[in-house]
Amino acid sequence: MTWLIKLYPPAWRRRYGREMAELIASQPASVGTAIDLVAAAVDAWLNPQSSTAAAAAGSKGERTMIAERLQLRCAGHGEPVTAKDGLKGAAFIIVWTFILTLAISWAMRTYGKNPYLESLLSMSWLFPTLYSQRYWALKGRSASVQAVLIGGPALILLAIALAAGWANT
Amino acid sequence: MARRDDIADLEEFGRFGEPALLILVSLADGAKHGYAITEDIAGFADVRFGPGSLYGAIARLESRGLIEALQTEDRRNPYQLTAVGEKALRARLASMQAVAKVGQKRLANA
Numbered sequence: 001m002t003w004l005i006k007l008y009p010p011a012w013r014r015r016y017g018r019e020m021a022e023l024i025a026s027q028p029a030s031v032g033t034a035i036d037l038v039a040a041a042v043d044a045w046l047n048p049q050s051s052t053a054a055a056a057a058g059s060k061g062e063r064t065m066i067a068e069r070l071q072l073r074c075a076g077h078g079e080p081v082t083a084k085d086g087l088k089g090a091a092f093i094i095v096w097t098f099i100l101t102l103a104i105s106w107a108m109r110t111y112g113k114n115p116y117l118e119s120l121l122s123m124s125w126l127f128p129t130l131y132s133q134r135y136w137a138l139k140g141r142s143a144s145v146q147a148v149l150i151g152g153p154a155l156i157l158l159a160i161a162l163a164a165g166w167a168n169t
Numbered sequence: 170m171a172r173r174d175d176i177a178d179l180e181e182f183g184r185f186g187e188p189a190l191l192i193l194v195s196l197a198d199g200a201k202h203g204y205a206i207t208e209d210i211a212g213f214a215d216v217r218f219g220p221g222s223l224y225g226a227i228a229r230l231e232s233r234g235l236i237e238a239l240q241t242e243d244r245r246n247p248y249q250l251t252a253v254g255e256k257a258l259r260a261r262l263a264s265m266q267a268v269a270k271v272g273q274k275r276l277a278n279a
Contacts, residue, residue, distance in 0.1 A: 015228075016224045016227070019202070019203050019224070019245065019246055020203070020221075020224050022203070022204065022245065023203045023207065023224075033219050033220065035219075036218075036219025036221040037219065037221040038221075039221060040219075040220075040221025040224065040225045041221065044225070044228075049228040049229060049231070049232040050232040051231035051232040052228065
């Protein structure tokens with residue numbers, strides 16, 4: 001009957017599960033005990049007690065640590081992102097969006113409006129945003145990985161922009 | 170005034186109020202783990218609580234600082250009364266005693 005402990009919240013199980021299992025094992029199994037366990041499990045979900053908070057915090061900490069270790073493996077030991085990296089990425093997006101917008105607007109003014117330039121203008125912020133990933137998600141990755149993961153989506157975006165322009169001609 | 174607050178604490182336990190009171194009484198003579206508490210209560214009150222009710226009450230008592238778990242190397246975690254728990258138990262028992270005296274006096278005069 002100890003399997004009924006699985007009905008309890010994780011934090012509760014961490015704090016009292018082992019003791020409860022021992023107590024359940026020491027008593028003869030009965031319908032009354034099962035009903036008591038189920039009713040108390042419902043109560044444990046509805047009325048969480050602060051005595052289980054430490055167990056929950058410990059569990060969360062453990063999960064975070066495991067997740068971080070897994071992330072390090074999956075990211076090929078990628079470097080942690082600092083606040084400075086964040087500022088660099090944000091500055092890159094702002095500056096290059098401004099430059100691209102100005103450049104495309106100048107081209108439209110010089111060569112006249114056309115659907116291709118209009119389509120590129122509407123996506124001018126997307127290219128710098130994509131490239132800025134080298135400061136965040138792709139930080140510490142090799143140049144070839146960055147080229148594939150930034151260049152690939154950039155080409156797809158360019159194709160979409162040109163297709164949209166072609167559709168409007 | 171403090172006595173009334175302590176009584177209110179136990180009354181807030183709802184259906185766990187009775188197990189909580191009996192757990193406090195059980196721990197009044199020393200620390201015990203869950204199984205020992207159950208056996209002790211069965212001995213002096215002729216009531217055997219299920220594991221769900223027992224630990225529902227223990228969680229509430231521990232959360233409100235009325236009992237505390239002792240760290241041991243054994244798998245079992247004994248619990249003991251805290252100073253607050255002892256105060257709450259004394260207040261509760263005094264209240265029950267006062268009610269019992271009134272009830273017995275009225276029955277004697279009936």
